[in-house]
Amino acid sequence: MKKVILLFLTILVCYRPDITLAGEQKSHPLNERLSLYVKMETMTQIPWYVYAAVDQYEHQVRNARKDRPDSKGSIGIYFTPEKWAGPLNPNPADTNPITVSLFGGVGLDGNNDGKADINNDEDLLFTFANHLQKYGSHLDDIKIGLWDYYQRDQAVRIITSNIKLYKTFGTLKLDKHAFPVPLRSNYSYRSTWGDRRGWGGLRMHEGTDIFADYGVPVRATSYGTIETKGWNRYGGWRIGLRDLNGTYHYYAHLNGFEKNIKLGDVVKPGDVIGYVGSSGYGPKGTSGKFPPHLHYGMYKDNGVTEWSYDPYYSLRLWERQERIELRKNR
Numbered sequence: 001m002k003k004v005i006l007l008f009l010t011i012l013v014c015y016r017p018d019i020t021l022a023g024e025q026k027s028h029p030l031n032e033r034l035s036l037y038v039k040m041e042t043m044t045q046i047p048w049y050v051y052a053a054v055d056q057y058e059h060q061v062r063n064a065r066k067d068r069p070d071s072k073g074s075i076g077i078y079f080t081p082e083k084w085a086g087p088l089n090p091n092p093a094d095t096n097p098i099t100v101s102l103f104g105g106v107g108l109d110g111n112n113d114g115k116a117d118i119n120n121d122e123d124l125l126f127t128f129a130n131h132l133q134k135y136g137s138h139l140d141d142i143k144i145g146l147w148d149y150y151q152r153d154q155a156v157r158i159i160t161s162n163i164k165l166y167k168t169f170g171t172l173k174l175d176k177h178a179f180p181v182p183l184r185s186n187y188s189y190r191s192t193w194g195d196r197r198g199w200g201g202l203r204m205h206e207g208t209d210i211f212a213d214y215g216v217p218v219r220a221t222s223y224g225t226i227e228t229k230g231w232n233r234y235g236g237w238r239i240g241l242r243d244l245n246g247t248y249h250y251y252a253h254l255n256g257f258e259k260n261i262k263l264g265d266v267v268k269p270g271d272v273i274g275y276v277g278s279s280g281y282g283p284k285g286t287s288g289k290f291p292p293h294l295h296y297g298m299y300k301d302n303g304v305t306e307w308s309y310d311p312y313y314s315l316r317l318w319e320r321q322e323r324i325e326l327r328k329n330r
């Protein structure tokens with residue numbers, strides 16, 4: 001009887017139907033990451049999706065920056081050797097938790113092997129968890145903890161967006177995309193990166209213009225959260241969403257927004273967020289100064305700054321992927 005109860009408890013603890021990667025093999029790197037987050041949740045009471053959100057941000061920053069080494073394991077969280085072992089530690093590669101602590105290093109032993117190893121996934125995650133735990137487990141507490149850690153509003157904004165996405169969808173596998181207008185609609189676009197335009201001074205054209213009729217639905221291209229919505233002198237009615245890679249997707253010159261879409265909302269690829277128009281280039285409500293089109297821009301974040309890059313190649317890829325998907329489901 002005791003054995004049966006124990007077995008039942010084990011199943012109860014291990015079986016989390018809300019967070020699985022359906023159909024994926026166990027060795028999938030995302031499964032490895034997920035199991036580390038879930039383990040840390042049971043140790044600290046901070047939900048797995050908070051760890052997932054922070055770690056995703058750290059992976060994003062590592063990928064975008066050349067001055068950081070690649071992660072040795074599954075966890076992307078990065079500490080400099082000085083911060084890990086202590087600024088005054090004569091041995092920057094110190095793994096002894098006692099001397100590390102003595103010299104003011106943050107490194108901790110998360111897997112109980114007697115070492116605080118800067119290249120060990122569990123030690124890294126546990127060390128970050130130890131910082132966050134001082135603040136409490138409510139989202140507002142966590143946000144303060146994140147701000148103190150990164151000292152950067154954009155970092156808190158991106159991680160908060162990641163938290164919402166992982167919590168809402170209950171999985172790490174959120175890499176699907178959609179083309180910004182329905183493929184069956186009448187549209188055209190070409191690479192216009194860097195074209196010059198005259199209104200409001202000479203500015204580089206930071207995006208791709210997709211020409212389509214008034215009222216054609218405009219859709220989310222990624223899993224993301226709505227970060228901006230409203231009028232902008234250049235962009236007219238514009239809306240922006242933040243995805244899990246920290247990339248900001250900017251949609252301008254809209255006719256209007258989808259009803260019920262508001263700031264902070266979570267969207268998935270294909271969700272309608274607005275409609276093609278010709279708004280902008282003047283005070284609020286200005287429209288019709290150019291043919292209707294969707295201006296689509298992408299901005300990448302590297303943990304320090306944000307810059308625009310040419311979305312044309314992503315658009316081509318998503319268009320092709322969606323076409324293949326549609327053919328498969330026909």
Ligand SMILES: [Zn+2]
Pocket residue numbers: 205207208209294295296
């Ligand atoms: Zn444009």
